[in-house]
Amino acid sequence: MPQTPTAKGRATRARIIEGAAEVLRERGVAFTTLDDIRGRTGTSKSQLFHYFPDGKDELLLAVAQFEADRVLEDQQPHLGRLDSWESWQQWRDAVVERYERQGDECALGALFLQVxxxxxxxxxxxxxxxxxxxxxxxxxxxxxxxxxxxPSSALDVDRTAASLLAGVQGGVAIMMSTGDATHLKAALDTGIEHLRAMAGAPGTATTERNCP
Structure with a gap:
């Protein structure tokens, strides 16, 4: 029977994953070896394979999960409290800032290409x-x-959320290809404007901004 990881074991595994994520972001997936990761995390070869028996691919999947979690974490606290037009605008700005900071290097995408x-x-x-x-x-x-x-009957909530997410992903893909966030901003602003139109609220997500 597999042993239940101890608190120390879970902490060690998390430390290895976080350290590996740092190295992979700096060097790129294709140019990072397990020795690079062991050097950064201070981990022996036997210890690394204790936590990741299947080697590099298993570790890369764990790092991919770490990076996926970061996608949502970077949008907080705004994503978790979208209960006003102001909070939607703050979320919109947080998403744009995150992907502008990321630039054309997507750690999560690179990991998936590798595994x-x-x-x-x-x-x-x-x-x-x-x-x-x-x-x-x-x-x-x-x-x-x-x-x-x-209004509660104004729209299909799940379909609208799916459309907004698809717009964000499309905008990010174009931004990574061109280095221009225009399409991402347009997708976010149009999605929020659509919600406001359902409410008949004056103004739009863009005109309420206090600065350009």
Whole structure:
């Protein structure tokens, strides 16, 4: 029977994953070896394989999960409290800032290219990330409805959340290819404007901004 990891063991594994993520971001997936990761994390070869018996691919999947979690964490606290137009605007700005800071290097995408997107583990990570992201957007729309800012019968909440997420992902893909965030901003602003139109609220997500 497999042993249940101790608190120390879980902390060590998390430290290895976080250290590996730092190295992979700095050097790139294709140019990072297990020796690089062991050097950064102060981990012996036997210790590394104790926590990741299948070697580099298993570690890369763990780092991919770490990076996927960061996608949502970087949008907090705004993504978790989309209950006003102001909070939607703050979320919009946080998303733009995150991806402008990331630039054309996507650690998560690079990891999936290395381990293979078709692998069940990789697909599960992406599917769960999108499920959670869309779920929080849908919760935000329902919060607007609960606060009387959007009529309850005005739109299909889950479909609207899916459309907004698809727009964000498309904008990010174009930004990574061109270095220009215009399409990402347009997708976010149009999605929020659509919600405001359902409410009949004056102004738009862009005109309320206090600075350009």
């Amino acid at each position: 293979g997107r078709a692998r069940p583990g990789a697909r599960a990570i992406v599917a769960e990330l999108m499920r959670q992201w869309q779920g929080q957007l849908a919760a935000g729309i329902r919060a607007l409805q609960a606060n009387g800012l959007v």
